Amino acid sequence: MDVQFLGGAGEIGRSAVLIDESLLLDFGMLTDSPPQFPVRTPSPDAVVVSHGHLDHVGNIPALVSGDARPPIHWTPPTYELAMTLARDTLKLHGGTVNCPFTETNVRRVTQVSETHGYRESFEAAGYEVTFYNAGHIPGSAHVLVDDGDTRLLYTGDFHTDDQRLVSGTTARPGADAIICESTYSDVEHEPRTTVEERFVESVETTLWEGGTVVVPAFAIGRTQEMLLICEAHDIPCYVDGMGKRVTEMLGQYPEFVRDADALQRAKSHARFVTGKDGQRKRITDQKAAIVTTSGMLSGGPAMTYIPEIRANPMNKITMTGYQVQGTPGRDLLETGSAEIDGRIMPVSARIEQYDFSAHADRDGLLEYLDSYRDTPVVVNHGDRCGAFADTLRENGYDATAPEVGATVTV
Ligand SMILES: [Zn+2]
Numbered sequence: 045m046d047v048q049f050l051g052g053a054g055e056i057g058r059s060a061v062l063i064d065e066s067l068l069l070d071f072g073m074l075t076d077s078p079p080q081f082p083v084r085t086p087s088p089d090a091v092v093v094s095h096g097h098l099d100h101v102g103n104i105p106a107l108v109s110g111d112a113r114p115p116i117h118w119t120p121p122t123y124e125l126a127m128t129l130a131r132d133t134l135k136l137h138g139g140t141v142n143c144p145f146t147e148t149n150v151r152r153v154t155q156v157s158e159t160h161g162y163r164e165s166f167e168a169a170g171y172e173v174t175f176y177n178a179g180h181i182p183g184s185a186h187v188l189v190d191d192g193d194t195r196l197l198y199t200g201d202f203h204t205d206d207q208r209l210v211s212g213t214t215a216r217p218g219a220d221a222i223i224c225e226s227t228y229s230d231v232e233h234e235p236r237t238t239v240e241e242r243f244v245e246s247v248e249t250t251l252w253e254g255g256t257v258v259v260p261a262f263a264i265g266r267t268q269e270m271l272l273i274c275e276a277h278d279i280p281c282y283v284d285g286m287g288k289r290v291t292e293m294l295g296q297y298p299e300f301v302r303d304a305d306a307l308q309r310a311k312s313h314a315r316f317v318t319g320k321d322g323q324r325k326r327i328t329d330q331k332a333a334i335v336t337t338s339g340m341l342s343g344g345p346a347m348t349y350i351p352e353i354r355a356n357p358m359n360k361i362t363m364t365g366y367q368v369q370g371t372p373g374r375d376l377l378e379t380g381s382a383e384i385d386g387r388i389m390p391v392s393a394r395i396e397q398y399d400f401s402a403h404a405d406r407d408g409l410l411e412y413l414d415s416y417r418d419t420p421v422v423v424n425h426g427d428r429c430g431a432f433a434d435t436l437r438e439n440g441y442d443a444t445a446p447e448v449g450a451t452v453t454v
Pocket residue numbers: 095097180201
């Protein structure tokens with residue numbers, strides 16, 4: 045198999061892996077200003093998508109323009125998330141160069157969509173393809189591609205530890221070559237239970253003292269994880285932003301979450317913000333947690349909440365994920381002020397960060413790859429792919445880290 049990396053090699057964002065010019069795995073976009081896309085738009089015979097994050101599905105509708113109608117294979121939640129993200133991109137950038145597809149393209153995606161569950165093999169562009177639970181977000185999959193001669197395993201993003209929303213990956217299908225993500229190849233996560241304990245204690249303390257806690261969270265996965273934690277510890281909470289819709293949607297796919305009853309309880313426990321009649325401003329003096337997009341404070345209803353709660357040192361802002369350099373979330377952590385909705389705002393409310401990651405850390409990656417000792421490893425999806433490939437080679441692996449545009453033969 046000839047495997048070309050059209051994006052997401054030596055970088056995070058715009059993942060796109062093309063096999064023999066025929067089968068495309070993922071077609072994402074990199075959120076930046078301006079957004080970036082894979083280096084070219086191929087004409088594949090079929091498309092297979094690992095999971096519903098923007099950096100893996102963001103540019104999918106561009107593949108069904110002109111006469112092109114390749115079937116797109118994914119799990120049901122991945123399909124739903126891709127459509128939600130595509131409509132959001134249209135709303136933000138539609139009609140500009142920052143959106144390489146139209147409303148018509150998005151509608152066509154529905155016509156070519158083919159959904160599959162885990163461990164149900166299907167045919168795509170002449171290959172046999174199988175999804176395995178990757179433990180990253182609901183519907184996320186490792187993708188095994190078999191041409192009858194070679195079995196290529198594309199890990200997609202994965203987590204080896206359990207989260208409240210999804211169980212960690214346990215599938216280790218046999219493979220002759222593996223493309224492995226490496227987002228946190230140089231990081232050791234604090235154990236999840238400890239992160240959760242610290243978070244809960246901090247939020248509860250603030251609420252007892254009469255403060256409000258704003259919890260910026262990504263819409264997909266993280267928002268639901270925060271709602272599950274709030275329900276488990278009986279923390280009063282509101283939920284706002286795109287995470288509301290995603291929470292409703294995931295309720296329809298119980299087989300893709302770890303505990304559907306717990307998610308249902310978390311949904312009932314949280315109060316969904318409608319935003320009507322000044323509700324957002326009104327709830328900022330409630331002793332409650334407000335779980336809201338965006339996770340890095342670069343938009344969404346957080347833009348209303350932060351200005352309202354920022355002046356009172358009794359209040360708190362708890363970041364729940366990695367903050368990319370240059371985002372308001374990162375600025376706030378580093379300097380105590382950030383540009384919110386076009387205005388530089390100093391913040392007296394306390395600011396904290398918690399690592400609720402949905403990716404395997406260094407130990408998790410090594411533990412996962414321990415099942416593939418004799419399998420050539422191609423490292424992608426990371427800022428330090430080369431260094432991780434070096435580490436693997438020192439440990440006896442056959443490992444490489446191609447650049448964007450490169451083709452490797454497996
Ligand atoms: Zn992801």
